[in-house]
Amino acid sequence: IKKLFQDIESIHGHGPDIVIQNAGYGKRTPSIVDIEIGEWDYMIKVNLRASFIVAKLSVPHMIQQKW
Numbered sequence: 001i002k003k004l005f006q007d008i009e010s011i012h013g014h015g016p017d018i019v020i021q022n023a024g025y026g027k028r029t030p031s032i033v034d035i036e037i038g039e040w041d042y043m044i045k046v047n048l049r050a051s052f053i054v055a056k057l058s059v060p061h062m063i064q065q066k067w
Contacts, residue, residue, distance in 0.1 A: 001050065005057045015061025021051050 008016055025046040029035050 001053045002057060015064075016058060019054060019058045021054055023050075 005015060026043055027035075027039065
């Protein structure tokens with residue numbers, strides 16, 4: 001993800017003007033009791049960690065732009 005932000009800055013001369021996080025991972029299961037703990041941990045890691053990293057990398061540019 002960090003490389004993506006570096007590429008954006010390299011190509012456009014600045015960080016992203018807007019960030020929309022609209023992706024996620026999950027498996028359809030009939031019941032919560034059918035979700036294995038390992039699967040739950042993986043889903044949380046993929047969905048929350050990626051969103052956090054994108055937000056963390058976006059904030060310095062937003063501060064620079066006084067947003």
